[in-house]
Amino acid sequence: MNFYYFIVFFLHIQLCLSSGKFEIELERLINRKGLNINGTCCSGPDRFFTCIQPCKTFIRFCLRNQNPNLDNINRPLILNNQECTYGFDETPILGGNNIDFTRLPKQVNLIVLPFKFSWMGDFVLHIDIFNDKTYDGQPYPGSVRELIMSTTIRSIIYPNSSWHHSQTIDSSLTSHEFSFRYRVSCSTNFYGSQCSRFCSPLSIHSRCDTQTGDIICQQGWTGIDCNKAICRQDCQHGHCLNQPGQCICHHGWTGINCEIPIKHLIKNSNENINCKNGGKYLESKCQCPLDFQGLLCEERICLNGGLSSLEKCICPPGYQGKQCEIELKCPICRNNGRCEDNKCICSKEFIGQYCEIDIRLIQKKEQKIFTFEFIIILLFIIIFLIILIIITYLFYKYYNQRQKQIKQIKEITLEKIWTIESSSTNIFKESNDKLLDKKDINLKLKQIDIQASLV
Helix, strand or coil: CCHHHHHHHHHHHHCCCCEEEEEEEEEEEEEEEECCCHHHHHHHHCCCECCCCCCCEEEEEEECCCCHHHHHHCCCCCCCCCHHEEEEEECCCCEECCCCCHCHHHHHHHHEEECCCCCCCEEEEEEEEEEEECCCCCEEECCEEEEEEEEEEEECCCCCCEEEEEEEECCCCCEEEEEEEEEEEEECCCEEECCCEEECCCCCCCECCCCCCCEEEECEEEECCCCEECCCCCCEEECCCCCCCCCCCCCCCCCCCCCEEHHHHHHHCCCCCCCCCCEECCEEEEECCCCCCCCCCCECCCCCCCCCCCCCCECCCCCCCCCCCCECCCCCCCCEEEEEEECCCCCCCECCCCEEEHHHHHHHHHHHHHHHHHHHHHHHHHHHHHHHHHHHHHHHHHHHHHHHHHHHHHHHHHHHHHHHHHHHHHHHHHHHCCCCCCCHHHHHHHHHHHHHHCC
């Protein structure tokens, strides 16, 4: 029972981690004569072989998986909602006989069928075009709707931005034409051929790969959240903070590539040193302003764990000011978190002190671990079943051989007993018939006793 719940939980995770949509964009419908599929007028009797009123056209869409029980049935076939396993939709009355959907608003000619499962590629799309037979609120006798035309598409497509065109032309007396295009696309933050790869960029310097759903850092950035800038390759004793390609020297180093020790520079210099950041060279050393320190006043003094840069201190969350000396009453909350009582209140998708951790990425990692554990357990079960089958087969084979041996022994024993009994009967019969001598009878009886002892 626990294993059953384990399987159900695994399938539930797969279901929840997929999201996409099947889009249908209508283009044109032509019903030149205003006829239904049977060749009669939508508006009732005709006058002089011409339909009086146009059809009240609306369209129904049914998307399902490929099912041989339904695929082998000749169209037209109107399916119920339960048979539309991937989704269904129905438009309001769109117009009359001839409709150019490209002139209609986007929300009218674009049909979206969302799905929350891993897209498998194959599908069957049924499109039924109906005439609404209601008149002044009262339906005609019979069905409220009558079929004008139907079309079915069976194909295999995967999520992509490109559209697939389709056109149906009925060359019979009804002269119907219908054209549209369709595609499959993943929902926001879902990628891959099945729309099952979740990806949410953690910073402005990252994006998601449209094929695999992996996070890709922009050029010049690295790290898990792509917030770490990549310094110049020739930067020896420096860092670049939030500007790729920079080289900000560490304490005690200077030069274009931070390759010159400041102590060595001052020791070997007989001239005045150019002090940085407003420092003055007095008494063989640089006198620095209050905000700077170092042998050349090259390092800005940052408090409360702030990082020094050329222009300003990069303050940690909760601090601000030139030297990060001002403590904020409320921390800086990321990812649309709000501050209440000096702490961040995060949305459902994020956790952490500053709402910096994306729960969906954690769930994605846990899903990979969960899938690996499931495969290991499944392999152990398969190996156990194979061993059990082998042991059962060997036991069955040994049991059959043993039964055959016992059967053979019984047959041989019965045959010898029958031989002994028949011999004894013959001897007594001969003794009675021929009155054999006593010695001959005793001799034959001894032979029979010897045979019986052998048995």
